[in-house]
Amino acid sequence: MEVAIHASEAEACRDAARQIAALICRKPDAVLGLATGRSPLGVYAELIRMHRNDGLDFSRATTFNLDEYVGLRPSHPSSYNHFMWTNFFDHINVNPARVFLPSGTVEGRDVEGFCQRYEAEIARAGGIDMQILGIGSDGHIGFNEPGSSLASRTRIKTLTARTRQDNAPYFQTIEEVPYHVITMGVGTIMDARSVLLMAFGTSKAKAVGGCVEGAISAALPASILQMHPRAIILLDEDSADCLSRKDYYRWVLDHKPAWQHSSLGRSRSGEDGPSAIPAPERLRKAVDGSGTGNTD
Ligand code: F6R
Numbered sequence: 001m002e003v004a005i006h007a008s009e010a011e012a013c014r015d016a017a018r019q020i021a022a023l024i025c026r027k028p029d030a031v032l033g034l035a036t037g038r039s040p041l042g043v044y045a046e047l048i049r050m051h052r053n054d055g056l057d058f059s060r061a062t063t064f065n066l067d068e069y070v071g072l073r074p075s076h077p078s079s080y081n082h083f084m085w086t087n088f089f090d091h092i093n094v095n096p097a098r099v100f101l102p103s104g105t106v107e108g109r110d111v112e113g114f115c116q117r118y119e120a121e122i123a124r125a126g127g128i129d130m131q132i133l134g135i136g137s138d139g140h141i142g143f144n145e146p147g148s149s150l151a152s153r154t155r156i157k158t159l160t161a162r163t164r165q166d167n168a169p170y171f172q173t174i175e176e177v178p179y180h181v182i183t184m185g186v187g188t189i190m191d192a193r194s195v196l197l198m199a200f201g202t203s204k205a206k207a208v209g210g211c212v213e214g215a216i217s218a219a220l221p222a223s224i225l226q227m228h229p230r231a232i233i234l235l236d237e238d239s240a241d242c243l244s245r246k247d248y249y250r251w252v253l254d255h256k257p258a259w260q261h262s263s264l265g266r267s268r269s270g271e272d273g274p275s276a277i278p279a280p281e282r283l284r285k286a287v288d289g290s291g292t293g294n295t296d
Contacts, residue, residue, distance in 0.1 A: 003249035009200040012234040013042030029060040033131030044088040066142040068102040070180035102182035115154040131192035139220035143183035152185030194230040199239040209242030
C-alpha cells in the first residue's frame with residue numbers, strides 16, 4: 001500500500017489524474033473502474049482538461065462504474081448514471097458502447113442475472129486495470145457497507161442510515177435517498193490490477209485510519225485494500241489526521257528511485273509538478289515516470 005499525503009485535495013486529484021493518463025498512454029484500451037461522489041470530481045475535471053488541452057484520448061478505453069441506486073432511471077438527476085455523464089463522459093471522447101454502469105431499474109428476480117452479467121462483462125473486457133475509489137465515512141468502498149463479505153461480487157446491498165444521511169445532499173430530501181443499491185463486491189474491487197483510493201477532509205480521517213492502519217475486517221471493508229498488491233491511497237492533510245505513520249509515508253515517497261514514482265505529483269526532481277503536462281509528449285513522459293510503485 002502506498003500512502004500519498006498531499007498538501008491539498010486539488011494536488012491529490014492532479015496526481016490521480018496523471019496516473020490514469022499514464023495508464024491510458026501506456027494502454028489506450030485500458031479498462032477503468034470509476035466512482036461517483038465528491039472525492040473523484042477534481043480528478044474528472046483534470047482528465048477533461050488533459051483531454052481538451054493535451055489530447056488525452058479515451059476513445060479505446062472501457063469504463064465500469066462501481067454502483068447505482070436501485071429505483072432511479074439513468075436520467076434521474078441523482079442517479080450515478082446521470083452524475084457520470086454530466087461530470088465526465090459528456091466532456092471526453094469515450095465510446096458510449098464501452099461505458100458500463102449497474103442498472104438502477106432492474107428489479108426482483110432480474111437483479112441476480114444482471115449482476116452476473118455485469119461481472120461477466122468486466123471479465124470479457126479483460127478485467128479492470130485501475131479502479132478509482134472513494135471511501136465512506138463508515139469505511140465502505142463501492143457500497144459495500146460494514147459487514148459485507150470481503151469476497152463479495154456485484155449484488156444488491158442495503159445502505160446504512162449513515163450512508164443515506166451522508167448522501168442526502170444529492171437529493172431534495174432524505175426520504176428520496178434509495179435504501180438499495182447495486183454495487184460491485186469487495187472481491188470484484190480486489191480483482192482490479194491497481195486501485196486508487198481518494199479521501200479528503202476530516203470526516204474521512206477515522207475511516208482512512210482504519211483502512212490503512214487498522215485490522216483487516218469486514219467491519220471496515222476498505223481495510224481489505226491492505227491485501228491488494230497495488231493500492232495507492234491519495235489523501236489531503238485532514239483525511240490523514242488519524243494515521244500514526246504519516247512521517248514514514250512521506251519518507252517513502254521522498255526517497256523513491258525516480259523510476260518508481262507512481263505518485264507523480266511528488267517527484268524529487270520537481271519536473272513532474274502538476275503544471276508541467278501541457279502536451280501529448282508530456283503525457284507520454286508521465287508514462288515513463290509512473291512505473292512500478294512501492295505499493296505493497
Ligand atoms: C461512489 C461510491 C462510494 C463513494 C463514497 C465516498 O460510487 O462507491 O463508495 O466513493 O461514499 O463518497 P464521497 O466521495 O462523496 O465522499
